[in-house]
Amino acid sequence: MTAFLAKRILGMVPLLLGVSLLSFLLLQLSPGDPLSAQRGNPQIPDGLIRRIEAQYGFDRPVPEQYLRWLSRTLHGDLGYSFKYKRPVAAVLWERMGATLLLSLFSSLLSWFLAIPLGVWSALRRGGWPDRVVSVTAFVGMSLPSFFLALLLLYAASVLPELPLVGRIPIGGLVSPDFDQLGPVGRILDVLKHLLVPGLVLAVGGVAGLQRVARGSLLETLRQPYVVAARSRGLPGKSVLWRHAFRNAANPLITLLGFEFSALLSGAAFTEIITSWPGLGLVALEAVRAKDMFLVMATVLMGSFLLLVGNLLSDILHAWNDPRVKLS
Amino acid sequence: MSPAVAKLRGILAANRAARWSFAVLCTLYLLALLAPWVAPYAGDDESRGRSWAPPSSIHLRESDGSWHTPFVRSVSFTFDDDAQRVWTEDSSCRYPIVLFRGGHLFGLADALPTPGWSASGGGVAPSGRLYLLGADARGRDLLSRILLGSRVSLTIGVVGVAISTAIALLVGGIAGFAGGWIDGALMRLCEVVMLVPAFYLLMLLRAALPLDWDSRVVYLSIVLILSFLGWAGLARILRGMIRSLRQSDWILASRALGTHPWTILWRHALPQTFGFLAVQATLSIPGYIVAESGLSLLGLGIQDPQTSWGNLLEEAMSIAEIRLHPWSLLPGLFLFAAVLSWNLLGDALRDAFDPRGGAS
Numbered sequence: 001m002t003a004f005l006a007k008r009i010l011g012m013v014p015l016l017l018g019v020s021l022l023s024f025l026l027l028q029l030s031p032g033d034p035l036s037a038q039r040g041n042p043q044i045p046d047g048l049i050r051r052i053e054a055q056y057g058f059d060r061p062v063p064e065q066y067l068r069w070l071s072r073t074l075h076g077d078l079g080y081s082f083k084y085k086r087p088v089a090a091v092l093w094e095r096m097g098a099t100l101l102l103s104l105f106s107s108l109l110s111w112f113l114a115i116p117l118g119v120w121s122a123l124r125r126g127g128w129p130d131r132v133v134s135v136t137a138f139v140g141m142s143l144p145s146f147f148l149a150l151l152l153l154y155a156a157s158v159l160p161e162l163p164l165v166g167r168i169p170i171g172g173l174v175s176p177d178f179d180q181l182g183p184v185g186r187i188l189d190v191l192k193h194l195l196v197p198g199l200v201l202a203v204g205g206v207a208g209l210q211r212v213a214r215g216s217l218l219e220t221l222r223q224p225y226v227v228a229a230r231s232r233g234l235p236g237k238s239v240l241w242r243h244a245f246r247n248a249a250n251p252l253i254t255l256l257g258f259e260f261s262a263l264l265s266g267a268a269f270t271e272i273i274t275s276w277p278g279l280g281l282v283a284l285e286a287v288r289a290k291d292m293f294l295v296m297a298t299v300l301m302g303s304f305l306l307l308v309g310n311l312l313s314d315i316l317h318a319w320n321d322p323r324v325k326l327s
Numbered sequence: 328m329s330p331a332v333a334k335l336r337g338i339l340a341a342n343r344a345a346r347w348s349f350a351v352l353c354t355l356y357l358l359a360l361l362a363p364w365v366a367p368y369a370g371d372d373e374s375r376g377r378s379w380a381p382p383s384s385i386h387l388r389e390s391d392g393s394w395h396t397p398f399v400r401s402v403s404f405t406f407d408d409d410a411q412r413v414w415t416e417d418s419s420c421r422y423p424i425v426l427f428r429g430g431h432l433f434g435l436a437d438a439l440p441t442p443g444w445s446a447s448g449g450g451v452a453p454s455g456r457l458y459l460l461g462a463d464a465r466g467r468d469l470l471s472r473i474l475l476g477s478r479v480s481l482t483i484g485v486v487g488v489a490i491s492t493a494i495a496l497l498v499g500g501i502a503g504f505a506g507g508w509i510d511g512a513l514m515r516l517c518e519v520v521m522l523v524p525a526f527y528l529l530m531l532l533r534a535a536l537p538l539d540w541d542s543r544v545v546y547l548s549i550v551l552i553l554s555f556l557g558w559a560g561l562a563r564i565l566r567g568m569i570r571s572l573r574q575s576d577w578i579l580a581s582r583a584l585g586t587h588p589w590t591i592l593w594r595h596a597l598p599q600t601f602g603f604l605a606v607q608a609t610l611s612i613p614g615y616i617v618a619e620s621g622l623s624l625l626g627l628g629i630q631d632p633q634t635s636w637g638n639l640l641e642e643a644m645s646i647a648e649i650r651l652h653p654w655s656l657l658p659g660l661f662l663f664a665a666v667l668s669w670n671l672l673g674d675a676l677r678d679a680f681d682p683r684g685g686a687s
Contacts, residue, residue: 018519023527029535138674142667144617146624146640147659153646154653170646268526269621273644280526284625287530299531302524 008314012307019303020073023296024066032290033058034082056080069296079293083285088297091282098173099278101190102267105198107259110205115252117206118213119245125218133210140207149200149273156196169193171275197274201267205259212251220248250321257313331605338679345675348668355665359477365432366471367457370634374456374466377402379652381414382461390418391442398423399435401455411651422455461654463642473658476634481665483550483635484615488608490554495561496597496604502562503569504592514566520559528556529618533627542633549628553615561607565600572596602680609673613666620662636662 035052038044053059056079057068072079078088117137121130156168169175175189220226221244229239268280275281279298286294318324339346358365374380383399400416407413420438428434435457456462460469502513520528532555536548572578573596581591620637622628624644629635639658643649649656 014515015518015522018515019522022519023523023531026531026535138667138670142613142670143663144620144659144666146621147656147662150640150643150646150649150656150659154643154649154656157646157650269624272625283527283530287534290534295531299523299527302527303522306522306524 005311008311012304015307016300016303020070020296020300021066023299024069027290027292027295028062030290034290034292036290038082069293073296073300078297081286081291081294083289083291083294088293091294092279092297092301095277095279095282098276099267099271099280102194102197102201102271102276102278105194106201106205106267109198109202110209113202114206114209115213118210119217119240121210122214122217122221123240130214134214137207137210140203141211143203145200145204146269146273148203149196149270152196152200153274166192168195170196173277193276197267197270197276200270200274209252209255212255213248216251217244217248220244223247246320250317253313253316253320255313256316257309257311259309334679338675342675342678344671348671348675351664351668352672355477355661355668356481358474359481361432362474362478364430366468366474367431367434367459368468368471370467370472370475371632372467372471374462377404377456377458377462377466378464379412380404380456380458380462380466381652382654383456383458384416385424386421389421389441393442395421396423396425398439399455399457401438420455422457424457460657461652463639463655469639469654469657472634472639473636473661476629476636476639476658477661479546479629479633479635480616480619480637480662483546483553483619484612484669487550487553487557487615487619488612490550491557491611492561492604492608494554494558495565498558499562499565500569500592500597503566504573504588504596506570510566514563517559517563520555521563525556525618529622530627532556533622542629545629545633549619549622552622553618556618557611557615561611564603564607568600568603569596572599606673606677606680609669609676612673613669616662616666616669 035049035058038052039049050059057065060068069079078092080086081088081091084091117133121133124130153170156170159168161167169192171193173190173193174186175181175193178186178189181189223244226239226244229243230236234243267278268283270276271278271280272284279301282294283298285291286298339349363369380402383402385397385399386395387397388394398421400418400421402414402416404412404414418441420440422435422438424433425436426433428436435455438455456466456468458468458470460473463469463472498513498517502510523531529552532552533548536552569592578591578596581595582588586595619628619635620640623635623637624640626641629638631638636658640656640662642652643655643659
């Protein structure tokens with residue numbers, strides 16, 4: 001296990017280097033630099049801009065710039081965000097929480113909905129529950145997240161004040177009067193704001209997961225060992241959950257790993273449209289402002305999380321399926 | 328009839344959902360082809376006095392009770408106490424909707440005065456405008472813009488998939504057939520490209536390519552970006568398929584016959600993957616369509632005088648005002664119809680090519 005982990009983590013290094021090189025080159029290709037906005041400001045003297053340029057090495061040749069960035073990053077200094085006028089690490093740290101909260105909420109919601117639905121429609125294959133669930137899943141899968149977000153925001157804006165909930169907020173993380181609320185009120189306030197973006201992400205997740213769960217379970221239920229277990233008179237529930245489902249869960253575990261990064265990437269559109277202050281919104285603003293160090297850090301973080309997700313799903317695979325060996 | 332067409336006919340005959348989605352797609356693509364003729368107005372034909380005009384109500388009955396062919400009224404607005412627009416119809420004349428007018432499929436005929444209406448000023452009658460789906464902020468007809476925008480939204484997926492499939496065939500084919508260090512290097516490249524989360528790669532590539540006002544340049548750069556996102560995964564799968572094919576006896580036989588490796592690859596090995604490629608291409612088109620719309624929605628894709636469905640949805644982004652003009656959400660419905668149809672068609676193709684059923 002330790003050897004396996006060490007090998008996998010070492011294997012991440014060249015991939016992450018490749019990603020950083022790719023993103024650095026793409027950033028260099030794009031016109032403008034992080035100081036474009038400051039250059040246009042007549043109140044900032046040219047000398048100051050040149051000094052900042054020299055300080056961050058923007059006046060050096062590209063390969064040297066990359067190496068300097070790399071050495072600073074390896075020393076734990078992610079650089080300075082010119083857009084937010086704060087260190088990159090602080091910006092990321094602050095926004096990461098919002099993205100993780102949203103991701104956690106929507107993935108819990110989608111897993112709790114998708115797996116029972118998938119099992120249910122597999123067991124009633126061809127019947128009306130299966131058809132209703134399958135059609136709904138198809139619709140959910142085909143609704144672009146940004147369109148669904150707009151639809152839900154529209155619904156929230158025309159809905160009258162609901163009992164208990166009140167008005168559903170349209171965007172943001174907290175209400176303007178957040179500071180005046182008590183601890184319970186604060187939690188409820190954030191939960192209310194989570195409703196629209198969380199639901200948007202969950203719909204996409206449920207649709208995909210449900211289909212995979214259904215397909216995989218159907219495949220497993222056809223296996224001879226399931227038939228054998230049934231014919232020996234084992235109760236149906238035990239065959240389903242202890243024998244069939246455990247094997248059917250393998251593709252779902254693979255998906256769990258992917259979800260880790262999909263949440264980062266897929267949540268971006270939803271975050272932007274519902275003005276959820278997460279990493280996606282930061283990434284968009286950073287790329288627009290050519291805020292180089294911030295872009296590099298977000299891209300690397302996203303890629304790193306994807307690798308961690310894949311590693312996690314491999315470990316889970318081995319735990320769930322004794323045939324899989326970690327090597 | 329070629330075998331591919333025969334196969335498609337078989338699939339459509341067997342699957343009702345596939346038949347419907349095929350019909351929807353044919354309609355959408357036909358409308359896109361004929362867009363400048365079907366659309367009642369040009370995409371930039373604006374009418375500032377009718378900003379956010381609601382969908383025109385179509386009347387059959389005049390105010391004196393007589394029946395007519397469908398017609399609309401000219402509309403104008405005043406602001407109420409909450410500074411919101413209140414639209415009123417001008418009953419002094421009617422504008423019949425007629426077919427084949429002014430080089431378009433349909434349009435409005437000249438004003439006909441309402442019988443019994445005493446023309447007050449006797450001046451020029453205000454011109455009428457037909458807004459079947461409402462107007463945007465500059466009084467441009469939403470239906471016309473949706474139809475014209477469909478040209479971008481619907482073609483970008485097909486073109487993008489074609490390009491990324493070509494790259495994947497080349498890279499996957501070479502890697503799978505050559506093996507050795509070439510294989511290793513190409514596969515590491517694929518892994519790096521696949522590793523960057525799609526949204527960030529999209530942003531980075533968009534920043535690197537020119538944000539030009541020339542719509543052809545923008546279209547081309549979006550197609551290139553989307554193809555760059557899509558090729559790596561496909562190349563890896565193709566490489567695996569080619570590698571397993573390479574071990575088969577008939578490839579060995581044609582090698583023994585002295586066939587050039589390039590010929591074996593292009594004439595014998597790759598055609599084996601075409602069924603899989605057809606399914607894969609159909610299933611990935613929706614992703615390209617959605618990605619283009621997303622980019623344009625964020626203002627990073629097709630820009631205003633030009634239209635695409637995503638760019639039209641940008642007007643719905645002002646959430647606080649969307650209540651006042653909900654019809655600006657309509658382009659999303661077209662987007663949804665196209666994506667759903669491609670998904671259903673792709674699913675039917677997959678079932679037909681892979682009888683084990685789509686487990687993943």
